[in-house]
Amino acid sequence: SEALTVEELYYNYPDGTAALRGLSFKLMPGESVALAGPNGSGKSTLLLHLNGLLRPSRGRIAVGGKPLDAAHQAFARRYVGLVFQNPEDQLFMPTVGEDVAFGPQNLGLAGEKLRERVRSVLDQVGLEPARFLERQSFNLSIGEKKRVALAGVLAMEPEVLVLDEPSAGLDPRSRRRLIRLLKDLPQTQLVATHDLDLALEICSRTLIVEQGRLVAEGPSEQILSDR
Numbered sequence: 001s002e003a004l005t006v007e008e009l010y011y012n013y014p015d016g017t018a019a020l021r022g023l024s025f026k027l028m029p030g031e032s033v034a035l036a037g038p039n040g041s042g043k044s045t046l047l048l049h050l051n052g053l054l055r056p057s058r059g060r061i062a063v064g065g066k067p068l069d070a071a072h073q074a075f076a077r078r079y080v081g082l083v084f085q086n087p088e089d090q091l092f093m094p095t096v097g098e099d100v101a102f103g104p105q106n107l108g109l110a111g112e113k114l115r116e117r118v119r120s121v122l123d124q125v126g127l128e129p130a131r132f133l134e135r136q137s138f139n140l141s142i143g144e145k146k147r148v149a150l151a152g153v154l155a156m157e158p159e160v161l162v163l164d165e166p167s168a169g170l171d172p173r174s175r176r177r178l179i180r181l182l183k184d185l186p187q188t189q190l191v192a193t194h195d196l197d198l199a200l201e202i203c204s205r206t207l208i209v210e211q212g213r214l215v216a217e218g219p220s221e222q223i224l225s226d227r
């Protein structure tokens with residue numbers, strides 16, 4: 001079945017702003033899909049719904065074939081890993097090691113298994129554990145913070161990875177490495193991005209959102225060549 005299903009999703013902020021206005025799409029397991037569209041079109045609002053941080057005003061979301069309702073909230077948090085655009089929104093422990101350990105610890109991992117998981121995801125994002133485990137997160141560069149945030153999400157071993165502007169603010173070399181890393185990940189991915197080259201390189205399909213609705217969808221080369 002689908003990794004993620006969004007059907008006729010509507011969301012109004014408390015001040016009345018209609019941010020999502022009947023959005024529908026599906027992700028098949030293993031697919032990488034880009035989410036593009038102008039600022040204010042509803043991309044971040046959509047992403048916040050995908051692991052239950054926002055509740056739809058109307059419509060339906062299913063993750064891994066289960067409806068994203070109160071009964072499946074904990075399942076959704078584990079199944080869908082959300083990497084925020086600003087890493088400072090998700091790094092809150094004093095050291096890198098503690099930050100990356102926080103999620104898997106909550107899932108019940110402890111001892112050597114936990115330490116091994118933390119080391120392995122730090123390696124995966126190119127942060128040498130011996131050098132970074134004890135570093136204070138707030139002292140890192142923006143690129144390093146983004147990698148720690150990604151490592152913390154990978155440490156939960158989610159089936160679906162949702163990334164908000166992962167390449168924003170990275171220097172060209174870090175951006176290349178990020179693209180290489182994302183390309184190699186086995187997860188189903190939904191990537192909100194203004195970086196069309198990144199979308200072309202890692203996403204077989206692109207969704208275009210405008211004013212809270214899907215206005216185009218198809219193979220990335222086809223959809224992005226007219227933009």
Ligand code: ADP
Nearest residue numbers: 013015017019038039040041042043044045046
């Ligand atoms: P994008 O991520 O595509 O830039 P957003 O999801 O951030 O778009 O925003 C969609 C719409 O919702 C915009 O009109 C934006 O101004 C509005 N919006 C975003 N956050 C809030 C909020 N907390 N309260 C009210 N309106 C908001």
Ligand code: ADP
Nearest residue numbers: 123124125126127143147174175177178180181
């Ligand atoms: P290399 O020396 O091959 O350029 P590094 O040793 O710096 O690579 O990094 C090893 C791996 O870490 C990369 O292949 C990539 O998977 C990951 N990586 C490095 N930098 C980043 C980054 N900014 N964002 C995400 N992953 C990164």
